[in-house]
Amino acid sequence: MLGTILGSNTLLVTVLAGAVAGGTSILYAALGEVIAERSGVINVGTEGTMLVGCLAAFVVDVETGHAWLGVLAAAFAGAGLAAVHAFMVVYRGASQLATGLALLFLALGITSLYGENYVSSNITGFLSYKVPLLGSIPVLGPMLFDHDPLVYVSYGLAPATWWFLFRSRWGLLIRTAGERPEALRAYGISPASVRSAAVMLGGAFAGVGGAQLSTALTLTWSEDMTAGRGFIAVALVIFAGWNPLRAVVGAYLFGGAIQLGAVLQVHGYQINQFVLDALPYVLTLAVLAVLERRQNQFAPEALGQNL
Amino acid sequence: MTLGTMRYAPRRRLTLSLMVVAATVALASWSGAGSAKSLAGGCVSPAGAKGPGVGASTIGFIYVGSTSDFGYNEAAHAGAMALKQACPNLKILEEDSIPETSDMVTAAQQEMGEGAKIIFSTSYGYKDYAVTLAKENPNDVYLQQGNFITPPVPKNANTYFGNVYETVYMGGIAAGEATKTDKLGFVAAFPIPQTLLNIDAFELGAESVNPKVKTYVVFTGSWCDPGKQAAAAASLLQEGADVLSQHQDCTGTVIKAAEAAHAYTVGYHYDAESLAPKGWLTGSDWSWGPLYTAMVKSILDGKFSGGMFDTNYSLGYAGGSGIPSPMVLAPFGPSVAASTKAKIAAVKAKILGGWSPFTGPIYNQAGKLEIPAGKAATAAQLAALSYLVKNVVGTLPG
Numbered sequence: 001m002l003g004t005i006l007g008s009n010t011l012l013v014t015v016l017a018g019a020v021a022g023g024t025s026i027l028y029a030a031l032g033e034v035i036a037e038r039s040g041v042i043n044v045g046t047e048g049t050m051l052v053g054c055l056a057a058f059v060v061d062v063e064t065g066h067a068w069l070g071v072l073a074a075a076f077a078g079a080g081l082a083a084v085h086a087f088m089v090v091y092r093g094a095s096q097l098a099t100g101l102a103l104l105f106l107a108l109g110i111t112s113l114y115g116e117n118y119v120s121s122n123i124t125g126f127l128s129y130k131v132p133l134l135g136s137i138p139v140l141g142p143m144l145f146d147h148d149p150l151v152y153v154s155y156g157l158a159p160a161t162w163w164f165l166f167r168s169r170w171g172l173l174i175r176t177a178g179e180r181p182e183a184l185r186a187y188g189i190s191p192a193s194v195r196s197a198a199v200m201l202g203g204a205f206a207g208v209g210g211a212q213l214s215t216a217l218t219l220t221w222s223e224d225m226t227a228g229r230g231f232i233a234v235a236l237v238i239f240a241g242w243n244p245l246r247a248v249v250g251a252y253l254f255g256g257a258i259q260l261g262a263v264l265q266v267h268g269y270q271i272n273q274f275v276l277d278a279l280p281y282v283l284t285l286a287v288l289a290v291l292e293r294r295q296n297q298f299a300p301e302a303l304g305q306n307l
Numbered sequence: 308m309t310l311g312t313m314r315y316a317p318r319r320r321l322t323l324s325l326m327v328v329a330a331t332v333a334l335a336s337w338s339g340a341g342s343a344k345s346l347a348g349g350c351v352s353p354a355g356a357k358g359p360g361v362g363a364s365t366i367g368f369i370y371v372g373s374t375s376d377f378g379y380n381e382a383a384h385a386g387a388m389a390l391k392q393a394c395p396n397l398k399i400l401e402e403d404s405i406p407e408t409s410d411m412v413t414a415a416q417q418e419m420g421e422g423a424k425i426i427f428s429t430s431y432g433y434k435d436y437a438v439t440l441a442k443e444n445p446n447d448v449y450l451q452q453g454n455f456i457t458p459p460v461p462k463n464a465n466t467y468f469g470n471v472y473e474t475v476y477m478g479g480i481a482a483g484e485a486t487k488t489d490k491l492g493f494v495a496a497f498p499i500p501q502t503l504l505n506i507d508a509f510e511l512g513a514e515s516v517n518p519k520v521k522t523y524v525v526f527t528g529s530w531c532d533p534g535k536q537a538a539a540a541a542s543l544l545q546e547g548a549d550v551l552s553q554h555q556d557c558t559g560t561v562i563k564a565a566e567a568a569h570a571y572t573v574g575y576h577y578d579a580e581s582l583a584p585k586g587w588l589t590g591s592d593w594s595w596g597p598l599y600t601a602m603v604k605s606i607l608d609g610k611f612s613g614g615m616f617d618t619n620y621s622l623g624y625a626g627g628s629g630i631p632s633p634m635v636l637a638p639f640g641p642s643v644a645a646s647t648k649a650k651i652a653a654v655k656a657k658i659l660g661g662w663s664p665f666t667g668p669i670y671n672q673a674g675k676l677e678i679p680a681g682k683a684a685t686a687a688q689l690a691a692l693s694y695l696v697k698n699v700v701g702t703l704p705g
Contacts, residue, residue: 014545018538025534116375119557122582127567218533220559223373227532258535262542265525266492268700274528 011267015259016143023255024151025050025213025226029233030240030247031154031161032205036082037237038165039198040178040191040302043085044100047230048107049203052077053210055111055118058221062121070125071150071211078207079200081107086196093306104230112223119222126150126216148216150208157205161244174198178300181307191307206230235284241298257283350394350600356609359463360448363397363425366390366603367418369411370403371430378556378576382593383429383452386633389596390603397603398422407432415440419447425606427452427599438464448606453501455619455690462612467598469633470623471501472508472689474591475552476664477636477651478573479512481588482550483520484647485571486513491522492543494553494561496530498703500692502554507696508664509552509573514698516650523548524701531557540564550588562587571642578637587640589651594635598622601630621686624658665689670697 029046036043043049056077057070064070085103088094129152131145144155165171173194176184181191213229214221232254240246261276352361366387374384380403391399400423402414411433415426425448428437434454441449441464449464456466482491491513495502510522523546525539536553540561543551551565552573559582565572566583574580574590605611624632636655639648658664667678671694678684684692695701 010545014542018541021541022534022538112373116373119373119376120559120577122559213534218537218560219563220533220557222531222533222557222559225531225533225557227529227534229534259538259542262525262527262535262539263545265539265701266523266542266546268702271702272704274704 011263013139013142014263015256016139017146018259018263019252019256020143020151021147021217021255022258023251023253024147024154025209025217026229026233026236026254027154027158027248027251028150028209028212029206029230030236030251031157031244032078032202032209033233033237034202034240034242034244034247035161035165035174035205036199036202037303038171038178038242038300039174039195040181040300040305041086041089041195041199042096042100042234042304043082043199043202044097044231044234045081045085045103045107046100046202046206046234047226047228048104049078049081049206050210050213050226050230050233051107051111051224052081053207054214054225055115055210055221056207057211058121058123058214059114059118061123061125061215062118065124067124067126067215070215071208074207074211075204076207078210079204082200082203082206083196085203086199089306090192090195090199096304096306108224115221115223119220121221123215123219125214125219126212148212150212150216154212158244158248165244175300178302181302195307206233209233232284235288238299239284239287242300243298253283349396350604350607351396352607352609356607358606358609358612359446360425360606360611361609363423363448363603363607365398365400365418365422365424367400367415367421367423367426368402369405369414369418369426369428369430369433370401371407371432372404372556374401374403376556378558379593380429382576383427383595386593386595386599387427390599393596393600394603405430409436411436412440415449419444424448425450425603429453434466448611450602458619460618462617465602465616465618465620467602467616467620467622469593469598470621471591471634472504472664473623473632473658474634474636475505475575476508476512477654478552478589478591479509479514480516480651480654481639481643481647482509482552482571482573483513483515483517484644484650485588485642486517486520486550488547488549489517489519489521490546490548491520492540492546492548492551493522493524493701494536494539494543494551494555495524495526496555497528498526500690503692503695503703504689505554505575506699507669507692507694510696510699511664511669512654515654516647520698522699522701524695524699526701526704527555528704530555533557533560536560537564544568544570571640574637580638580640583640585641588643589639590637592635592637593633594631595633597631598633619686619690624655625661626659671695672697672699 029050053074057074060073061067061070088099089096126148135141135145177191177194184191236250239250257279264271368387370380372380374380400418405414427450429452431453434451437449437451441461451466453468454466493506513520527535550571553561562572562579562582566586571586571588572583573588578592580587602616663683665684667682668680669678671677
């Protein structure tokens with residue numbers, strides 16, 4: 001069966017293109033979570049942060065007709081929800097896990113309530129744009145260069161996040177907040193402020209990921225539409241060893257798993273959809289089981305520890 | 308994913324439609340005593356009527372999802388409002404987002420506490436609770452939308468539904484005529500009989516006008532995961548399908564994907580022509596009002612027990628006692644040819660005359676004869692349908 005998939009050009013191309021399109025929302029959220037966790041704060045409520053981004057982008061697009069304004073709104077909404085997380089865990093010393101989960105449920109409720117009137121709304125949103133020349137390259141063209149603008153933005157964002165974290169002064173401060181917050185304090189900078197900023201930036205990223213899901217990939221809003229993608233993003237950060245570039249690979253792997261299920265069915269392969277559905281999570285568990293010991297050395301030392 | 312179940316998290320809102328005007332009208336009709344029956348639009352029990360639910364002035368509705376989901380639950384809510392319009396003297400109580408658990412019993416008891424003697428439980432999974440309630444409360448009536456009560460059906464309960472596959476078959480005709488690639492795509496959720504009926508009817512309808520046509524199926528394993536729907540639609544379009552249909556709770560993503568790819572759409576659950584102004588062909592839509600009203604009137608008249616509704620009642624185009632089918636065909640899109648409309652009208656006339664789209668010979672994917680030539684599938688056969696017909700490409704999960 002593997003031979004057929006690789007041998008057939010269309011099969012491979014559909015899976016690869018779908019991996020990128022479907023993986024992008026996860027990628028944004030994962031990049032944001034890398035930044036937050038590098039500062040020492042886990043946000044398991046990323047699922048909820050994405051969800052408010054989905055709705056904010058969709059509503060603003062419906063009301064104004066401007067998809068980019070929607071993205072901006074999604075970033076603000078994501079940052080806003082993350083700000084609550086930051087306040088609770090950084091300034092009030094609340095449990096990071098409990099707060100993240102509570103915020104997830106809050107986001108589920110809020111978006112269900114305020115999104116109800118938008119279920120039937122129609123938007124233009126972001127459409128696919130085929131890049132001239134590059135888009136015509138076999139396999140790579142449809143895989144990478146025939147997508148919505150938010151996919152193209154993410155191509156720049158992953159290396160930019162890497163540069164920001166590992167080459168800029170801001171990145172150094174964030175990483176220090178996650179490794180040795182007391183060193184930061186000795187240096188005269190409040191680790192609380194740095195952590196808050198990092199968590200909010202991460203929330204903004206997750207919000208934009210939500211925007212890609214609602215206003216580019218699916219062009220709809222519906223209750224709980226993230227369907228677990230936020231949790232995948234959190235798991236992905238460990239998988240990627242807190243490295244933004246490796247998060248790209250992981251995100252596309254998950255996007256590809258979803259697309260593979262659909263592609264195999266269309267070609268009539270005897271495959272159990274429920275098994276395919278479980279694949280991304282099995283993969284996460286396998287990666288955690290195999291790599292956890294090795295990955296631990298990459299983990300920020302003060303990750304999950306409140307100040 | 309565990310979060311899938313959160314859609315039905317106990318997020319219960321009691322949407323009591325307490326209509327003061329209605330109460331006043333009811334009061335007026337009460338004082339009118341003898342002339343009550345002649346009151347225009349009034350739905351009251353005639354003197355001497357006996358039976359469960361007789362004398363009811365309050366009707367309770369229970370929905371599994373939001374009544375503004377632009378889909379199944381909104382359609383049921385619209386039916387309740389149509390009942391209200393037909394019978395302004397009745398008080399309507401509604402509770403939405405009630406999970407298919409014992410929460411349904413709590414919701415029903417709450418409505419009964421408010422005076423409801425007739426309960427519409429509008430979701431498939433409420434059935435067992437409704438039957439139990441019926442046995443415990445012999446003077447009230449429980450009407451179950453969808454599903455099947457293994458006979459004997461209690462005297463004060465029923466199941467009712469519409470023959471969805473009839474309109475899906477007609478939509479299939481539109482698809483079979485429109486396709487240029489002879490490939491149709493269908494995004495499904497789970498392989499339950501009702502969904503398989505729809506897929507099969509879609510292919511059978513298309514095949515009736517275009518023998519070469521095949522239907523490609525993708526099961527998403529979820530009633531509403533737009534990201535997965537996008538993946539399914541992309542795969543189907545990539546394979547060359549140029550008409551997409553679906554059986555999903557949220558339907559926008561697949562329709563928008565088809566429109567963006569200049570493909571056609573056959574809708575499900577609601578008229579979504581605005582989402583696909585170019586590619587919209589037609590679709591299946593619900594219209595519950597007349598059936599709800601007919602059932603309530605039969606209860607009030609004391610004619611429910613042992614009557615035509617007191618069974619596993621499924622209404623199609625052929626109808627019964629002049630009640631129109633709860634399924635309607637959504638308006639045609641701009642590209643549907645007059646000749647196609649004529650073919651659909653002819654089939655509709657045939658169905659009105661009692662013909663079933665599931666009339667043999669019908670073969671399954673393996674080529675086995677499931678329904679012999681000239682024979683129509685029985686209601687029991689359809690309720691338990693478990694196969695995809697020949698020329699459907701796809702496999703049943705599990």
